Amino acid sequence: xxxxxxxxxxxxxxxxxxxxxFSKNKLALAGTVVIxxxxxxxxxxxVISQNDPYIxxxxxxxxxxxxxSPAESHLLLGTDSLGxxxxxxxxxxxxxxxxxxxxxVGISSVIGIILGAVSGYFGGVADMIIMxxxxxxxxxxxxxxxxxxxxxxxxxxxxxxxxxxLCNWTGTxxxxxxxxxxxxxxxxxxxxxxxxxxDFRIIFSHIIPNVMAPIIVEATMQMARxxxxxxxxxxxxxxxxxxxxxxxxxxxxxxxxxxLTLRPWQWVPAGTCIFLSVLSINFIGDGLRDAFDAxxxx
Amino acid sequence: MGKYVRKRLxxxxxxxxxxxxLTFFIMKLAPGGPLTGMISPRVSxxxxxxxxxxxxxxxxxxxQYWNWLKELVQGNFGYSTYNGQDVLAMILxxxxxxxxxTVTAFVFSFIVGIPLGVYxxxxxxxxxxxxxxxxxxxxxxxxxxxxxxxMIYIFALKLKWFPTSGFGSSTxxxxxxxxxxxxxxxxxxPALVMSLSNIATVMRFARSSMIETLNQDYIRTxxxxxxxxxxxxxxxxxxxxxxxxxxxxxxxxxxxxxxxxITEKVFGWPGMGLLGVEAIxxxxxxxxxxxxxxxxxxxxxxxxxxxxxxxxxDPRIRY
Numbered sequence: 029x030x031x032x033x034x035x036x037x038x039x040x041x042x043x044x045x046x047x048x049x050f051s052k053n054k055l056a057l058a059g060t061v062v063i064x065x066x067x068x069x070x071x072x073x074x075v076i077s078q079n080d081p082y083i084x085x086x087x088x089x090x091x092x093x094x095x096x097s098p099a100e101s102h103l104l105l106g107t108d109s110l111g112x113x114x115x116x117x118x119x120x121x122x123x124x125x126x127x128x129x130x131x132x133v134g135i136s137s138v139i140g141i142i143l144g145a146v147s148g149y150f151g152g153v154a155d156m157i158i159m160x161x162x163x164x165x166x167x168x169x170x171x172x173x174x175x176x177x178x179x180x181x182x183x184x185x186x187x188x189x190x191x192x193x194l195c196n197w198t199g200t201x202x203x204x205x206x207x208x209x210x211x212x213x214x215x216x217x218x219x220x221x222x223x224x225x226x227d228f229r230i231i232f233s234h235i236i237p238n239v240m241a242p243i244i245v246e247a248t249m250q251m252a253r254x255x256x257x258x259x260x261x262x263x264x265x266x267x268x269x270x271x272x273x274x275x276x277x278x279x280x281x282x283x284x285x286x287x288l289t290l291r292p293w294q295w296v297p298a299g300t301c302i303f304l305s306v307l308s309i310n311f312i313g314d315g316l317r318d319a320f321d322a323x324x325x326x
Numbered sequence: 327m328g329k330y331v332r333k334r335l336x337x338x339x340x341x342x343x344x345x346x347x348l349t350f351f352i353m354k355l356a357p358g359g360p361l362t363g364m365i366s367p368r369v370s371x372x373x374x375x376x377x378x379x380x381x382x383x384x385x386x387x388x389x390q391y392w393n394w395l396k397e398l399v400q401g402n403f404g405y406s407t408y409n410g411q412d413v414l415a416m417i418l419x420x421x422x423x424x425x426x427x428t429v430t431a432f433v434f435s436f437i438v439g440i441p442l443g444v445y446x447x448x449x450x451x452x453x454x455x456x457x458x459x460x461x462x463x464x465x466x467x468x469x470x471x472x473x474x475x476x477m478i479y480i481f482a483l484k485l486k487w488f489p490t491s492g493f494g495s496s497t498x499x500x501x502x503x504x505x506x507x508x509x510x511x512x513x514x515x516p517a518l519v520m521s522l523s524n525i526a527t528v529m530r531f532a533r534s535s536m537i538e539t540l541n542q543d544y545i546r547t548x549x550x551x552x553x554x555x556x557x558x559x560x561x562x563x564x565x566x567x568x569x570x571x572x573x574x575x576x577x578x579x580x581x582x583x584x585x586x587x588i589t590e591k592v593f594g595w596p597g598m599g600l601l602g603v604e605a606i607x608x609x610x611x612x613x614x615x616x617x618x619x620x621x622x623x624x625x626x627x628x629x630x631x632x633x634x635x636x637x638x639x640d641p642r643i644r645y
Contacts, residue, residue, distance in 0.1 A: 055460070164344030167625045171584035172602075172618040173352075179606050179614060180356045256469055260588055263471050266606055279471060283592070285490060288475060289483045299472030307467035314463070 056315020140200025
C-alpha cells in the first residue's frame with residue numbers, strides 16, 4: 029500500500045515537470061489559448077451569435093440582405109450570397125469542423141492502437157498481415173481514398189467522420205507497434221507475464237498506459253491534419269454538405285472571382301479559422317512532444 | 327545490391343494485390359459494382375450480354391475479382407459512367423499537366439527546403455532558426471486552397487502579375503521561347519502553392535538530419551584536425567546528412583498527388599486533379615477509381631525507387 033502511494037507521488041512530480049516544460053513553450057501556450065477560445069465559441073455558438081446561421085436575413089423593407097459588407101449590414105462579418113449572417117455561420121461551422129476532426133481522430137486512434145498493439149505484441153503472422161495492410165493503405169494518397177469512398181457513400185457528416193477514421197489509422201498503428209516492441213522485453217512486462225496476466229491485460233493495463241505520451245502527441249498532430257482534411261473535402265464538395273456550414277464549404281461557396289475580389293468578408297474569416305486552429309493544434313502537439321520527452325534538455 | 331532490389335521488388339507484389347483488392351471492394355459499394363464499368367457503353371445489346379458473361383457478373387466474387395484484374399492488366403480501366411470515354415485515355419490525357427505541376431513543385435520544395443534546413447541546423451536556437459521553425463509550422467498548417475485564393479487575390483487580381491487560372495490562353499499564338507514564358511506564368515502560382523507544405527516538411531527533415539550528423543564523431547575529428555567550419559559543414563556533413571532526406575522523396579509523392587485535387591481546382595489547372603473534381607460532380611465512379619488506382623501505383627513505384635536509391639547511397643540499409 030505504502031509503495032503504491034509513493035509511486036503515485038512520483039507520477040505527479042513527472043506530470044508537473046511535463047507541465048512546467050509545456051508552459052515554458054510560448055507557441056504551445058498561445059496555441060492552447062486560441063484553441064480554447066475556438067472551442068468556447070463553438071460550444072456557446074447560440075449565445076454569441078444572435079442570428080440563425082440558416083436563415084436569410086431581411087432588412088426593414090423585407091428585402092433579403094444579400095452579399096452585404098460588415099459596414100452595410102451592421103453585422104460583424106456581413107452576409108453571404110443568400111443573406112445569411114456570416115459570423116453565425118462561422119461559429120456554427122466551428123462546431124462542425126472541430127467535432128468532425130475529433131471523432132475522426134478518435135476512430136483512427138482506437139483502430140491504430142488495437143492493430144498496432146496486436147502487431148507489436150504477438151508478432152509473427154499477425155504482424156506481417158497488419159503491416160502489409162499498412163503498406164497498402166499508405167500507397168493511396170489519403171485524399172483520393174477518402175474522396176472515392178465519400179462520393180460512393182453519399183457525403184454526410186457521419187460518413188466523413190467514419191471514412192476519415194478508417195483511412196488514417198496507419199500512423200498510430202506503426203507508432204504503437206514500435207513502442208510495444210520497445211517495452212515488450214522490459215522487466216515490468218516480464219513480471220506481469222510471470223504473474224500469469226492475460227495478454228489483453230498486459231497490453232491494455234500495463235503497456236499502453238506506459239506508451240501513452242507518444243500516442244497523445246500523434247493524436248494531436250492527427251487532429252490538426254483531420255481538420256485540414258475535412259476542410260479540403262468540404263471545399264471539394266465531398267465533405268460536409270450545404271446548408272450545414274463548415275469552414276471548408278464556406279470557402280467553396282466563395283470560390284469565384286467576383287467574391288474573391290469584391291467580398292473578402294465571405295472567405296477570409298473562414299480560411300483564417302482553419303489556418304489558426306490547425307496551426308494552434310500543431311503548436312500544442314509540438315509542445316506536448318517536448319514536454320513528454322524528459323530526456324531532451326534545452 | 328541485386329539481392330536487395332529483388333527482395334524489395336518481391337515485397338511490392340502483395341502490396342499491389344492489396345491495392346487492387348481494396349479498390350475492388352470499394353467499387354463493390356458503388357452502384358453497378360466494379361465490373362459493369364469495364365464494358366464499353368458503345369456495344370450492341372447482344373454483345374453486352376456476352377461481355378457480361380465473359381466478365382462473370384454472376385460468378386463468385388473471386389472469379390469476378392480475377393476477371394476485373396485481367397482487364398486492368400490489359401489496360402482496361404473501364405469507361406466513364408458519365409460520358410462513356412475510355413478512363414485510361416482520359417487519365418493519360420491529363421497526366422502530363424499534373425506531372426509538370428507536381429515535378430516543378432517537388433523540385434522547388436527541395437531546392438528551397440534543403441538550404442533552409444541546413445541554415446536552421448547550423449544556426450541552431452538562433453533567431454533565424456526560430457523564425458524558420460515558425461514558418462515551417464505555418465507551411466504545414468495553411469490550407470492550400472486558402473493560400474491559393476489569397477495568392478490569386480493579391481498577385482492575379484490586385485497586382486496582375488500572373489493570370490488567375492488555367493494553363494495558357496487560347497488567344498496567345500507565340501511559339502518557341504515566347505510560348506514557354508507564356509506557359510510559365512501560369513505555372514508559378516500553382517507550383518508555389520503546391521510546394522509550400524512540402525518545403526516545410528523537407529526543411530524540418532533536413533534540419534534534424536543535419537543536427538544529427540553534426541554530432542557524429544567524424545565531424546568532431548574534422549574539426550579537431552583544424553578544418554575550416556565551412557569545409558566541415560559543406561564537404562563532410564552535408565552529403566551524409568542528405569541521405570535520410572531521400573526517404574522524404576518517397577513520402578511526399580502521395581501528399582503531392584493528393585494536393586493536386588485542391589491546387590488544380592483552385593487554379594483551374596487541366597490535370598488529373600481537375601479531372602477528379604469533375605468526376606466528383608458527375609458521380610463518375612469509374613473515373614475516380616481509375617485515378618485512385620493509377621496514383622496508388624505511381625506512389626508504389628515512387629516508394630520503390632526511393633528505397634532502392636537509399637540502399638544505393640547508404641549500403642548499411644541493405645543488411
